[in-house]
Amino acid sequence: MSHDLTFDLHVLTARLDRAAEEILQPAFGLSYRRFLTLLLVGELGPVTQRALAEALGVSEPSVSRMTGALAGTGLLEAGPDPAGGNRRRLTLTPSGKQAVAQCRDLLERRFADVVERSGVSYGDYARDTRRLIAALDDREDER
Amino acid sequence: MSHDLTFDLHVLTARLDRAAEEILQPAFGLSYRRFLTLLLVGELGPVTQRALAEALGVSEPSVSRMTGALAGTGLLEAGPDPAGGNRRRLTLTPSGKQAVAQCRDLLERRFADVVERSGVSYGDYARDTRRLIAALDDREDER
């Protein structure tokens, strides 16, 4: 049906997003991107928006908008950095931490299921994916 | 750096889009999504918007907007279907055909390069990608 690897990769990520959305939306009212943002804030600990943007691989304006929205849900705390400077300090609220932990468990279980059924080796596929990313990054650096 | 396969897949598709954009934008003024749309119209021949949406894996409103924009560039011809009904018939103009052919060649060459360098087997990776999509689709069908 579809013939091209790059096309299939887009289809795959779209399906993954959708599957994650179906799990997260009814249970927590979170989109996949919002969950990811919270997840990284949890992993990074108190973090600036700039650092979070870097970790998420998105632009600073995207993070600015996202954190604005998430702060309104009570899952994320965003205040001025006490260390000073024009920075904001992002942390999870207790309910944010709880939501992230539950979402992660749910998603990991479901995804492990899917990989299991597909017969694909998680390790091999993950390794190849990272190699492709690295090759693309190299190509970019050349200019 | 990043730990999760689904995250890396998003990174990979984002990088692919960006690389494609850098090639297509200066040379043809096309985004990757627009190129893809034109490519499928070329492959499917005269086609309705509904069928194109199905082939692209996107919604009908998306195609409606996209074809509206592309029709304004002179690459795509969109008129009422002579067979009647509330349908539109999409075809490539001669310059559309030419642009698609040139873009495809360019992108395929560049992408083959990247895969080559990464050391990843195109065939294996493509097969695994399709298997994962199939596994996700199965899961969906169960409900």
Next chain:
DNA sequence: CCTCCTAACTTACCGTGCTAAGTTATAGGT
């Protein structure tokens, strides 16, 4: 002939990505 169903398309609105340009807070040189 008129009504109503269905399929295809459109409109309206929103989420989330981007870039470009504007703002603000600290730091450094004179």
Next chain:
DNA sequence: ACCTATAACTTAGCACGGTAAGTTAGGAGG
């Protein structure tokens, strides 16, 4: 003490995805 440079964040506006609800053309039944 006052510019100015820099870093972090915000605002504005576009691209392109989605859903929900509206429109329109053709066909089927009373």
